[in-house]
Amino acid sequence: MPKIVDHEKQRKKVAEATWRVIQKMGLDQASVRNVADEAGLSVGSMRHYFTTHSELLSYAMKMVSDRVGNRITNIAFSGDLLTDIPLLVDEILPTDEEKRLEMEVWFAFVVKSLSDKDLAKHRMEVDDELRTVFIKIMNGLTTANLALPDLDIEVEIERFYALIDGLAVHAVLRPEKVTTDIMRRAVRKHLLSICRPAPASG
């Protein structure tokens, strides 16, 4: 048992080293040699963890989406959608340095997936999962009678999802312009704009 645990731990370390190489030099430089150097391992020992270069890249890509998924699973939801939806979206958006690195690496994989079938398969699975998240958001708002009446739900699902991916791209490319604060204000504004006005309190 401990050996298996160590083995998996080591694979994660190697995948993290892959991320750093991608961030510093680009995905086309994430060779077995460069990753081994970054991880402080010999090129020879790399084959204990990954049989092929392609397996290493698939694993490193999947580790990004797994982390996002785990964070979402661990959110302590309040039950109030107008509080919970921003919390959920916050785990997808690059709202801190760690998530920014993940997103930057993810974009590199996404672009490579356009000419790599193995990576494309995983990219589409993740896209399907995220699309389902936004379908659930819109359905939840509608069921709770919070959404504006007469919304074109198909358009609203895409509009919310595209906004989030657009913010994520911008935050990676221009972090000084698209700050965490701007992203959060945009999400909140968007959410309010598709919901009925709150009843006046008091």
Next chain:
Amino acid sequence: MPKIVDHEKQRKKVAEATWRVIQKMGLDQASVRNVADEAGLSVGSMRHYFTTHSELLSYAMKMVSDRVGNRITNIAFSGDLLTDIPLLVDEILPTDEEKRLEMEVWFAFVVKSLSDKDLAKHRMEVDDELRTVFIKIMNGLTTANLALPDLDIEVEIERFYALIDGLAVHAVLRPEKVTTDIMRRAVRKHLLSICRPAPASG
């Protein structure tokens, strides 16, 4: 004169061949040899058109943004913002096959620009120009008294711009899900959602 024209024409042809190589094999495969093969030229003759590989890539990247810019310049605007804004945005979004190829190539350059200073400079110039387009859109709507009162303009500029880039990414990655029709409906809905309700006619 004719010689200069031919020379520029040939450079464009080589840049277009570069786009096709990027689309088929990825940017890391856009070597001088592969581009020469795709363009039907000898590797030796490539140096008549581009001195270095880096110059070729910069030119091919700039040709994408130049085409978008030219299309926008050539729009016959009506003067009615609610008609003209969708027309303008349509020239940025991948609403046909040609624009989809451009956008796919652009993403590849954008990701490469994260680890390439020359490409990063151009990417940021284009980002500044596009951001200015959305600043002008929001200012235009406000001046024409079409925008809702009390909008947080800084957030609305980013929200519109991020929506457009998000739609563009999605349309390249999932063209069967994010169709031209969905993109146009999302843009129209977004525009209406930041504007005052139209006065009832009649």
